Amino acid sequence: MDAHERQFDRELGEIKKKLLHMAAVVEAMTDRAIQELVTRDESPAAAILQQEQELNRLQIEIDDDVVTLLATHQPVAGDLRYLLAATRITNDLERIGDLVVNITENVHVLIQQPPVKPLEDIPRMAELVRKRVRDGLHAFVRGDVLAAQAVIVTDDEVDDLKDKVQRELVEHMKGDPQVIERSLMLVLIARHLERIGDHATNIAEDVIYQVQGQDVRHPRTPRQAN
């Protein structure tokens, strides 16, 4: 390996480190939002904002790093695909941050009012999607196709939980018009979590795409009905 290659690897290593950092931030954000919903103990809005800004800063940094690396090293084949996948993944992580912000907004309104029901499935969903995001990112950094495939298959589990949450909340709404708005917010939170899970699937598909050079992004498994 010559000096040029060593430098490329060093810079790629930096990009991977930043991607893992982004993943850690979205994990912490998701955790905080759901803790807040469960404990009904509002966390300062400034904290969420700070994390979102950190995500944004990291996305810009990584995208700039990729542009620089492409321009200075002009990689081909695998390395080129890897870097393109990296910029798609920063986009996914940043969108996950937006979704967590949406969840937090719903949570802030919800905890001002009495709880609709004890929460079990939403925290389980959150834990599951958090793990999917983390596992997807680690699979990307290690180029681990098997780990990526394991992430993809757990999508159904999230979808099933979302369907269950939605069904139960519709029953609550029917039983008591007083809880309609609050129940709707919980449905939307479950939806946001599901969508975070979809981004984890995207990331995992990108791992397989860039490692195997084969596009598994399509045909995808049919999406679940809503």
Place this chain on the structure above:
Amino acid sequence: MDAHERQFDRELGEIKKKLLHMAAVVEAMTDRAIQELVTRDESPAAAILQQEQELNRLQIEIDDDVVTLLATHQPVAGDLRYLLAATRITNDLERIGDLVVNITENVHVLIQQPPVKPLEDIPRMAELVRKRVRDGLHAFVRGDVLAAQAVIVTDDEVDDLKDKVQRELVEHMKGDPQVIERSLMLVLIARHLERIGDHATNIAEDVIYQVQGQDVRHPRTPRQAN
């Protein structure tokens, strides 16, 4: 301009053509889904599936074209950023396709049952987001920053309509438990449309990013509460 540059421009022109084609497909899909909701006249599932597959095929083609172009021409600066933006935009367009499929699934269930209310705002939302996607893509292809900025500002209009739809449907749910499930589906359709609009915003932000080399993706305007 030498032969090498001419070839680059020709290949870039092909990519732009394919991007506009993808945009035309998502527009047609959105139109069909909402027409179906309004006329309650179910369109064959095969048609939607075919359009979704076309989007997937185009995404793979464009991404491959970008990889080839990067590897063979090794562009720098503006051209490099443009091509990276193109692969992000194929991702946005493909996600829009998924969202339209989600809408279609909701619509298929909805039109089996009596209508909840006359629909006005959802078709308006659909028209608006369709236009935002089209305008965003045309701005990208022409590198037109002003057009991109015009797309970004109409995001609020979509959000306001979504809030209005949601408020009204919550009132319907409160008034009649029989319509809760159907109303929830309409809320979700409005949400999917809003999210299509978010992708249009992404595309427009990418236009400004790649033309001006400056990242307007952040700080973004604060997202609306849910």
